[in-house]
Amino acid sequence: MKKNTLKPLEKQLGYTFHDTRLLTRALTHKTYAFEAQTPVEYNERLEFLGDSILNFIIAETLYQSNQYFSEGELTRRRAQSVNNNVLADVATRLNIGPYLLLGKGELKQEGAKNRTNLANALEALIGAIYLDSDLDAVRSFIFKKMYIKEFQF
DSSP, rough: OGGGGGGGHHHTTTOOOOOOHHHHHHOOOOHHHHHHSSSSTTTTTHHHHHHHHHHHHHHHHHHHTTTTTHHHHHHHHHHHSSSSHHHHHHHHHTGGGGGGGGOOEEEEEEEEGGGHHHEEEEEEEHHHHHHSOOOHHHHHHHHHHSGGGGGGO
16 A cells, blocks of 8 residues: 555554555455565454553553443443444444455455454554554554543443
8 A cells, every 4th residue: 555545544643654565454344464575474363452552551541540440330331332333333423434455255245344344453453553652652543543541440
């Protein structure tokens, strides 16, 4: 993907990548990678990292802002805040779908609107932002662009 074609997405995300390869990888679905003529990295590993980082930041926020919640209540509220529906809604609001690199079959099935693909791509973007910068940049993205105040704290 050409660097300039990602500028509108970076603007929407509120983050400019130093290494745009991380951004491209975060947007690359495995079906696209499997169909590519040359080896292409896809987003599943970044998704794993981003999911862990997101869960940590939400857990930290819940822990610090709700000193009387039990472990069970903290866990329940974290799960409500980072489930696939919430993440897909955020990804849709950030207009990530049109930037996804998908294989032919996934495109045919409107994979850019698929809620699982959108949620996974958002988690991959969180992982990519972390690798491109640091935890503070990711935290800023989560609180500013994911509208964390809407989450169930």
